[in-house]
Amino acid sequence: MDMWNIFVAFISSSIPLGIPLLYGSTGEILTEKSGHLNLGIPGIMYVGAISGVIGSFLYEMSCGNVKENMVPALAILIPLLCCIIGSVLMGLIYSFLTVTLRANQNVTGLALTTFGIGIGNFFGGSLTKLVDTDLPNIILTKTSDFFCVELPFADKLGWFGQIFLSHDFLTYTAIIIALVVSFVLNRTRVGLNLRAVGENPATADAAGINVTRYKYLATSIGSAIAGLGGLQYVMAYASGVWSNNAFGDRGWMAIALVIFALWKPTMAIVGSFLFGALCNVYNYVHHFFRLGHTANRELFNLLPYIVTLLVLIITSMRKKREHQPPQSLGLSYFREER
């Protein structure tokens, strides 16, 4: 392969890598704009993924594991719906604890992450037992095929098609969702109200905004969006193969990306592609550089984490008021507090 083709393949394969991060950070941005720091996002993404997996696993089973028996629309809608239900339930647990009971947001979020990863691994380990195999993974390649239909002309347009048109529909959905969230936050009345809730809930309350409802909705919708990131990872990036803990710490990177993106979904698009590429360097670096010992390549696994650290350090030095997190992020709101 010549360098150009490798480069195109690198870019093309980096994009889906960044998509779970984009879902996660878009969801988290929406949640944080309501003043809630949801550290449960990694767990929610796990739950979103496993819920979708359970849905499609049962559907594949009911069709006797024959692709021809499956209806494409159902093959996509069932996992999608399961994923959204699962992650919204997680979002509701978080909202109930932090909004209604005013529990500490950090503790609740961390607990939810542990809980979500646990749920993911539990079902990930037990689903396979239903079909009497000893495989450690759940393999849903048939469903995955439905998710990964390329856009038309993708293979006829050379590098352009490979980079821009060859992805699964959840990749494009992620970008659309990020743009929609950005539009809603900045250009609509609902967005203005939501931002006010996150900045100063007492002000929003006095202005007649239902603070509790906004917080619940933002958290739940944010969770649903984040959950889709988990589903995209399994169905598109991992080609329908669920293995326990494979999703790794993408959820945490998504949260770090929120800070990198200055709470702007459009910036999150740029950021997630950048981080996708950083994660992907490991797979391609040996094509570009002579690395000597293969162990040296392992160092490139560090890259996204080092950049995350740098981003956190650099962004914490930023002073401009518009670039700060929502003012009452992490604080519970109680109207009659004196």
Place this chain on the structure above:
Amino acid sequence: MEKTPAIELKNITKTFGAKVIANKNVCLTANHGEILSILGENGSGKTTLMNMISGIYFPDEGQIFINGEEVMIASPKDAFAYKIGMIHQHFKLVDVFSATENIVLGLKEKGKFNLKAAEQKVEEICHKYGFEVDLKKKIYTMSVSEKQTVEIIKVLYRGADILILDEPTAVLTPQETQKLFAVLRRMRDDGKCIIIITHKLHEVLSLSDRVSVLRKGEYVGTVNTCETTESQLTEMMVGKKMELNIDRSEPKNMEDRLEVQHISCVNRQGATVLDDVSFTARSGEILGIAGIAGSGQRELLEAIAGLQYLTQGDIYYHNPKTGETDDLRNKTPLQIRELGVRLSFVPEDRLGMGLVGNMDIVDNMMLRSYRKGKSAFLERKKPKDLAEKIIADLEVVTPGADTPVRRLSGGNVQKVLVGREIASSPTVLMAAYPVRGLDINSSYLIYNLLNQQKEKGVAVIFVGEDLDVLLELCDRIMVIGSGRITGMVDARTATKEEIGLLMTKTASVEESAEGGSDNG
């Protein structure tokens, strides 16, 4: 003109927990086309009462009538529906939003969300009542008076007929106050019902048509302003006749204690906030500092206390014990204390810089003494005694020394803070707006404390906003404008007008720019 009642309260009662009765059987009436003042000491339940009208709290008992009909106001939304608008003492504005964004916040207007159209509508209101404000400006870049203007426009935009203003002049300069009053009168003539909560008697007398007085949560009575006097109102408010004069003794044994020479400092944005400031504070006298809010008073005191980095200049302290002179420039508060300098500082921001709200009175005393003693364990006995002594001597109203200070009312918080600072027997005592938000009784208690300190030979530096008080309390008054000292006058001979002129002297450029966007 026959006036119709806009809002009537009947037997309103509200309690917080079992102990605190904020309002008890309050009855009052406010009419259309009139300005009603609600007068009362701190903790007399004025703000709680108004919060019930605006839907923040819900009354335990009693009825509210609006235009003759009984209503339930369960949330701020309901309050809007009844055309009630409240301007809180602490502005309810979102800092990173523009004026217009704040004004339209939370509204459910029909049609597409359109900030430009909203802006035009806001401008019409501004024009009608004579407000001048830059609608695109972000709130965090605004002055206090501009923020207040935005708050008032906000409630008018929502079509408010009944406006409630909670201590609207507490943070304004005399000029800004006059502008505000002019706007309020224009709104009254437009048929709106205006209720202002205040404890400044001269404002009550000059602005309002009628005055309702609350005392310790109970309704005392309502009088027509034209038929009442300052002393009658005071009596209604505090329940007993008060001697309102401050005893000012002649300063004795004056020595130079603190010499500030040519200090300058810049803020985080790099703008100069103190520019070549020099003065001397002497023991046994009260040096007043007057100026428009935000002219560098805060930075000046912080510079002396070791909390600001000075770009130039020196601060010399003449130690009365050793006779030595120390340079305090750019030393930390701890280093300053280790030099043997006994400096006490009552900052403007009581619960932010002065006390820790969630800690009780004893723990707050220990913030000053925790370094004392050699044992690894904390010495709690003495701070506890001190806390109890302060509670007894300064008549702090609190369930006990173990109550978190944030649960106390503003005046009591201030008493705890001043009490603690005085207890360390300072040689220099700095107090920034120590009576801000305090009622008359507490204010005089604080003035007397400052006077006592002066008689003990302490060099007292007092930053104040009420020029009458400054003239009565201080020995000398230094005027600061835009970070520069614009004058030093003898408080015994100076007049208010003289100081007012000095306040705006070098600030004239900024004042005209700011004045343009004020309340018209």
